[in-house]
Amino acid sequence: MTATVAVVTFPGSNCDADLRHAVSLFGMKAVAVWHKESSLPKVDAVLLPGGFSYGDYLRCGAIARFSPVMADVVRFAARGGPVLGVCNGFQILTECGLVPGVLLRNEGLTFQCRDVTLRVEGKQTPFTRGLVGQTLRLPIAHAEGNWFTDPETLARVEGEGQVAFRYVGNPNGSLNDIAGVSNAAGNVVGLMPHPERYVEASLGGVDGAGVFRSLAGSITNTEAGATA
Amino acid sequence: MRARVYVTLKPGVHDPAGKAVQGGLVSMGYDEVRGVRIGKFFEMELADGESDPRARVEEMCRKLLANTVIESFRVELL
Numbered sequence: 001m002t003a004t005v006a007v008v009t010f011p012g013s014n015c016d017a018d019l020r021h022a023v024s025l026f027g028m029k030a031v032a033v034w035h036k037e038s039s040l041p042k043v044d045a046v047l048l049p050g051g052f053s054y055g056d057y058l059r060c061g062a063i064a065r066f067s068p069v070m071a072d073v074v075r076f077a078a079r080g081g082p083v084l085g086v087c088n089g090f091q092i093l094t095e096c097g098l099v100p101g102v103l104l105r106n107e108g109l110t111f112q113c114r115d116v117t118l119r120v121e122g123k124q125t126p127f128t129r130g131l132v133g134q135t136l137r138l139p140i141a142h143a144e145g146n147w148f149t150d151p152e153t154l155a156r157v158e159g160e161g162q163v164a165f166r167y168v169g170n171p172n173g174s175l176n177d178i179a180g181v182s183n184a185a186g187n188v189v190g191l192m193p194h195p196e197r198y199v200e201a202s203l204g205g206v207d208g209a210g211v212f213r214s215l216a217g218s219i220t221n222t223e224a225g226a227t228a
Numbered sequence: 229m230r231a232r233v234y235v236t237l238k239p240g241v242h243d244p245a246g247k248a249v250q251g252g253l254v255s256m257g258y259d260e261v262r263g264v265r266i267g268k269f270f271e272m273e274l275a276d277g278e279s280d281p282r283a284r285v286e287e288m289c290r291k292l293l294a295n296t297v298i299e300s301f302r303v304e305l306l
Contacts (some may be wrong), residue, residue, distance in 0.1 A: 058268075059295055066292070095295065102297045107244050149297065173242070213301065 050088030061091030090190030107173025
């Protein structure tokens with residue numbers, strides 16, 4: 001059966017179509033889910049896109065977190081379902097408490113829009129299967145990507161292998177060069193760089209493809225495991 | 229009833245925007261400015277009738293107005 005992936009659209013999301021395109025390139029079916037829905041359709045994974053949900057009012061992601069569909073996204077994550085937040089989606093995940101930390105204003109105060117180099121690290125997640133140890137080149141486009149947390153949480157995140165992506169050359173002042181983190185279980189991942197923007201050579205790069213291939217592979221494996 | 233809420237960054241949380249404002253003030257000649265921390269101020273109109281309005285506003289702060297990972301809040305009821 002074809003894997004089905006929900007891409008949630010909030011008012012102000014602007015990478016939702018890119019995410020759906022990336023999902024469909026790798027043999028999965030993308031389903032657009034409006035944030036006002038009270039529940040998710042039956043899906044195998046949920047992606048939260050980049051953009052400027054609610055105009056970044058109050059704090060990035062702070063208001064989107066209370067969109068009606070998010071309660072079901074939190075339940076989906078608690079059941080172990082794969083959830084990925086990219087850029088603003090990452091900010092929403094931190095506001096929900098689904099992944100640790102918070103994203104502060106970039107240290108240099110400027111919007112950073114360029115390619116960065118990342119190292120894939122940490123425990124295996126549905127989005128980094130077979131990628132750990134690799135170096136990727138992906139674009140970033142954010143003003144609030146400066147990941148921060150208290151020292152105790154930082155020690156736990158580092159100690160438990162929850163750093164999923166680390167910058168090689170820090171663009172925003174994030175603690176320990178952290179670009180992306182997972183939850184303790186590893187099924188929820190947030191990252192600032194945009195893998196969906198580099199999935200075809202015509203877009204300028206293909207290093208984001210592995211994230212979607214990983215998701216497709218992990219969904220297939222889960223289904224195979226469930227029916228075995 | 230009105231509530232005033234002050235949301236401020238916890239000590240130790242880096243505030244690059246505050247630092248930029250400080251730099252601006254110093255370059256204007258206000259050399260005495262040793263540090264600037266930028267926070268948020270909310271003024272809210274509340275309907276009467278809640279038995280514990282302070283507890284309600286503090287709950288609003290914890291749930292939405294402040295991110296307690298990095299921010300503290302203070303509530304005044306008028």
